Amino acid sequence: MNHLKSSIRSKENVRKRNFVIKLFLLIILEIIYEGDTILSPFLEKFAIFNNIIRALIFLISANLIISLGRIITLRIYLRQREETKVQPNFVLGIDRIASLLNSFALLICLMLAFGIKPLEFLTSITIVAAAIALLTKDYITNIVNGLIMMFSDQLEVGDKIHVGRHIGFIRDITLINMVLKNDAGEIILIPNSMALNSDVVNFSKNNTHQVIFDFEISSKNEIHMDAIEEKLTERLKKYPDIVFTEGAQLNVIERKAETFMVRFQFPIKTGEKITENLVKKEINQALINWNHEHRQG
Secondary structure (H helix, E strand, O other), X not given: OOHHHHHHHHHHHHHHHHHHHHHHHHXXXXXXXXXXXXXXXXXXXXXXXXXXXXXXXXXXXHHHHHHHHHHHHHHHHHHHOOOOOOOHHHHHHHHHHHHHHHHHHHHHHHHHHOOXXXXXXXXXXXXXXXXXXXXXXXXXXXXXXXXXXXXXXXXOXXXXXEEOOEEEEEEEEOOOEEEEEOOOOOEEEEEHHHHHXXXXXXXXXXXXXXXXXXXXXXOOOOOXXXXXXXXXXXXXXXXXXXXXXXXXXXXXXXXXXXXXXXXXXXXXXXXXXXXXXHHHHHHHHHHHHHHHHHHHO
């Protein structure tokens, strides 16, 4: 059993205990609200407390139904994934949906507590609700796109991706944003609608990604591109286990008045973070040495 599946089951055991506690509390509230107890005269005299208990019964009942659906869904999912990898996105998606449903239940609970009939209230504010939906359409779009990504195996928490002009690891997918963390440790928030509608490169799915170095060289002196490429590729041969030297290439990407913009790139295995940093330092040092030798020459 992998670590993620074990962690999920441990958390589900805690939720099951909480489920039993909430069920016991619901029974007590039902007895107080429907039964003939010493509190009955008090509840008849003060309608506000009667409404509050009624609202709490609704909230706990809704929460129990949502929790039961969540427990059953995850139980079935984990059974089907005995021999395969458990997707953290699926669990994340179930949690987000449960949070949304609990939020709606809480809203209805507040209405009941103040003596407002939810159905009549929603009917009376149809025009206002339409205006609110129009104003919040971007948020609704992000929520829908976020749920689509959560239940998809194309983008997972932990994947290294390139979206727009940002490259980083997916740390979380909320109902509004995708949270990335780049190599510099910066947290980047990408709207879900942008992540789903843009071209996304998922390096983790291919198990490799490109490392790119851009630098300028003077056009005044004679430059042998093959010699530079050979020198840089030679440095890569120190790391045969993670670098694919046959894919290394040096190209001119822009010509300026006095300089050339040159790009050196090569494929490297994804996930070897420490070794990848060593390779980058190696190439940077090679470029510094070459530049120093070129200037002296």
